[in-house]
Amino acid sequence: MLGDISHAEKIYLACGYTDMRKSIDGLAAIVQQNFQLNPFSNNLFLFCGRKGNRLKALYWEGDGFVLLYKRLENGRFQWPRTQSEVRQLSDREFRWLLEGLSIDQPKAVKKVIPEKML
Numbered sequence: 001m002l003g004d005i006s007h008a009e010k011i012y013l014a015c016g017y018t019d020m021r022k023s024i025d026g027l028a029a030i031v032q033q034n035f036q037l038n039p040f041s042n043n044l045f046l047f048c049g050r051k052g053n054r055l056k057a058l059y060w061e062g063d064g065f066v067l068l069y070k071r072l073e074n075g076r077f078q079w080p081r082t083q084s085e086v087r088q089l090s091d092r093e094f095r096w097l098l099e100g101l102s103i104d105q106p107k108a109v110k111k112v113i114p115e116k117m118l
Contacts, residue, residue: 005059005068008044011089012037013097015080020049020056024065027058035086039065046089046097052076070098078102 014030022030027047028039039045045058053076057068078101080087093103 004061005044005057005066008042008059010043011046011091011094012043012086013046013080013089013103014048015082015085015087017050017081018047018056020047020054022047022056024058024067027056027067028065031058031086037086045086048077048079052079072100075100080104 012031012035014035018027018030027045030047031037031039031045037043037045039058040060042060047056047058048054053072055070055077057066057070059066059068077097079097080103089097089103096105097103
């Protein structure tokens with residue numbers, strides 16, 4: 001289905017600012033050249049510009065790229081601005097981001113890794 005990003009294995013967020021005039025080829029080049037990741041993988045890549053109210057998502061569907069664009073009418077995305085690298089998000093962090101929340105929720109219960117408990 002066109003734009004069904006629920007099948008993405010991983011979600012990557014490009015920290016910092018991205019030129020939102022870039023289209024599919026420009027964003028795929030950022031993924032490949034800046035982050036050394038494969039834009040043709042089954043992953044979702046997220047980008048945000050300086051205004052913070054627009055988001056672009058790049059996803060390879062197997063036969064072509066899908067470019068999704070979201071503009072908030074009120075408010076801004078809580079986007080990490082301090083780094084110029086890529087960050088992997090969990091499904092929960094992705095939902096928080098789209099709801100306008102910070103992906104670093106200080107009061108959220110963190111998942112426990114049993115191997116690290118012993």
